[in-house]
Amino acid sequence: MNMLTIGNMKKEIKIMQTSAQLTFQDKLGAWKARWGINRMNYKVEPGLYRLGNPNENSPVLVTANYKLTFDSLRKELSGLDTWILVLDTKGINVWCAAGKGTFGSNELINRMAIVQLDKIVAHRTLILPQLGAPGVSAHEVTKYTGFKVIYGPVRAKDIKEFIQSGMKATPEMRTLKFSVYDRLVLTPIEFVGTIKPSLIIFGVLFLLNLMGLGPFGLVDFYGYMGAVIIGCVLTPVLLPFIPGRAFAWKGWLLGLVWAILVNWLNGWPSNPQYSLLQALGYVLVFPAVSAFLAMNFTGSSTYTSLSGVLKEMRIAVPAIIISIVIGCLLILVNSFI
Amino acid sequence: MKHQYLKNVTTLKLDQSLCTGCGKCTEVCPHQVFAIINSKCSTIDKDSCIECGACVKNCPFHALEVRPGVGCAAAVIKSWLTGGEPSCDCSSGGGCCS
Ligand code: SF4
Numbered sequence A: 001m002n003m004l005t006i007g008n009m010k011k012e013i014k015i016m017q018t019s020a021q022l023t024f025q026d027k028l029g030a031w032k033a034r035w036g037i038n039r040m041n042y043k044v045e046p047g048l049y050r051l052g053n054p055n056e057n058s059p060v061l062v063t064a065n066y067k068l069t070f071d072s073l074r075k076e077l078s079g080l081d082t083w084i085l086v087l088d089t090k091g092i093n094v095w096c097a098a099g100k101g102t103f104g105s106n107e108l109i110n111r112m113a114i115v116q117l118d119k120i121v122a123h124r125t126l127i128l129p130q131l132g133a134p135g136v137s138a139h140e141v142t143k144y145t146g147f148k149v150i151y152g153p154v155r156a157k158d159i160k161e162f163i164q165s166g167m168k169a170t171p172e173m174r175t176l177k178f179s180v181y182d183r184l185v186l187t188p189i190e191f192v193g194t195i196k197p198s199l200i201i202f203g204v205l206f207l208l209n210l211m212g213l214g215p216f217g218l219v220d221f222y223g224y225m226g227a228v229i230i231g232c233v234l235t236p237v238l239l240p241f242i243p244g245r246a247f248a249w250k251g252w253l254l255g256l257v258w259a260i261l262v263n264w265l266n267g268w269p270s271n272p273q274y275s276l277l278q279a280l281g282y283v284l285v286f287p288a289v290s291a292f293l294a295m296n297f298t299g300s301s302t303y304t305s306l307s308g309v310l311k312e313m314r315i316a317v318p319a320i321i322i323s324i325v326i327g328c329l330l331i332l333v334n335s336f337i
Numbered sequence B: 001m002k003h004q005y006l007k008n009v010t011t012l013k014l015d016q017s018l019c020t021g022c023g024k025c026t027e028v029c030p031h032q033v034f035a036i037i038n039s040k041c042s043t044i045d046k047d048s049c050i051e052c053g054a055c056v057k058n059c060p061f062h063a064l065e066v067r068p069g070v071g072c073a074a075a076v077i078k079s080w081l082t083g084g085e086p087s088c089d090c091s092s093g094g095g096c097c098s
């Protein structure tokens, strides 16, 4: 706690200490959040933090109170003495919170007032993550607080270089990337998201089996699971290497290869027992499932626009629904004859 | 390899007559859509715009306009089902907000 004298009134300002070291606990927490465990409640307290031993001339970095975000920032600051101002973004990362406006001008101005930032530092400069810019109006913050807003690099790992080079960002630092690794770490949560609907589908198939409308067996099971994994893991990872632009299309293409493979593995077309209806059913259902899940990955990607997604969906969604419905009918009809 | 999404879809608009060439938009745009040419802003890679709204929010001279939104199919589906604007609702379990 700091004691500051303002006029003749004493007021306490709460400042929390943090460090650039991540503990085992922090790393475990990050891993769990990636898998969606306790994801919505992974927060740090908003307010002012001290990293190292900052003084009145030390830089002030602004971030969100999602703990994964906070940790990925501080781990890059080893050897530096800085202030970290954590905004209350309800435990959501900078980019999403900026889109919602919780990482925004108002919260920033309020938070600066609560921690009395103007009394703590002598300079008048804030460093914000560039990805916070959709929520913050730099000139308005300056107008109300007198602080100048500098947008730092997109990625936390560049922050040290940015500060040490006198707040200069290269175009490289300013560009939002989407590397194989970036995409890979997002796939677990995509997969976890499919478990519940998949269990419902298995339940329905099981009931149909009981009612004698089956039989749905192993091939249906692994065929479907393959389509799911293609949609939410393989397509995201291979994204730029798959021809075409729309996500649903990319997923559909890989799904088609898979459906043909499943048919071929089960003896089509050489095995006369293997009916054309069933083969066609798979070709209609599996790629459509992959297409749908791949389309959902637009939200995790860093280069899609709302207008683009709307355009893609206007074609993809009806096509996916029709394809799945007809495919399921064919498979059902096939099991009767 | 550079990612490329659909072409000719962005709602981004630039009114050069209001632009002073201050360069703020080049600082905030995460996809290098702008460049300052002859002290005026120009869009050099409009198809990379993701409609995040950062440039509009930070242009002090109101020279830019965009319909901001999230490029997220799950959010669009949700908005179709519930009415309202597509917004980034992370509790739906998507990976976007991790
Ligand atoms: S809306 Fe975002 S991506 Fe598009 S030009 Fe503006 S800052 Fe760049």
Ligand code: SF4
Pocket: B018, B019, B020, B021, B022, B023, B024, B025, B026, B040, B041, B058, B059, B060, B061, B062, B063, B064
């Ligand atoms: S921020 Fe606005 S005024 Fe400044 S260069 Fe960009 S468009 Fe022009």
